Amino acid sequence: RGTALQPLFKTSYSCSKVGDPRPGQSYKGGYFCAFLPDNKEGQKTALLLKKAFEQGLTFQIKSCNGEERVMWGLIPHKTSLSGGKARNGYPDAQYLRQVRAVL
Numbered sequence: 001r002g003t004a005l006q007p008l009f010k011t012s013y014s015c016s017k018v019g020d021p022r023p024g025q026s027y028k029g030g031y032f033c034a035f036l037p038d039n040k041e042g043q044k045t046a047l048l049l050k051k052a053f054e055q056g057l058t059f060q061i062k063s064c065n066g067e068e069r070v071m072w073g074l075i076p077h078k079t080s081l082s083g084g085k086a087r088n089g090y091p092d093a094q095y096l097r098q099v100r101a102v103l
Contacts, residue, residue, distance in 0.1 A: 027061050027068035034077035035089075041096050048103040049075070075102055 036042040036049075052058055052075055060073045076099050080089030 025068050029070050034079055035081055045096050
């Protein structure tokens with residue numbers, strides 16, 4: 001089993017903006033953790049994910065049980081080191097190719 005890069009995102013409570021589901025409403029943040037293999041392809045993907053984050057593409061604000069929350073956006077992330085594709089984990093031989101195609 002190889003080593004893994006672990007990007008960690010922290011979002012806080014804030015106020016939504018135009019284009020969000022309910023502009024002007026506050027929303028709940030959270031901690032988001034994802035994993036990439038620590039190899040050449042994983043590092044290339046990490047740079048693309050960083051650029052997507054800086055452009056505001058990593059997360060979305062969604063309504064959940066009447067509360068606005070920050071959630072993962074449309075870019076797939078591996079949130080577990082195990083469990084395979086069905087559980088957003090590894091092994092998943094197609095993941096790096098798939099996420100780079102989305103980015």
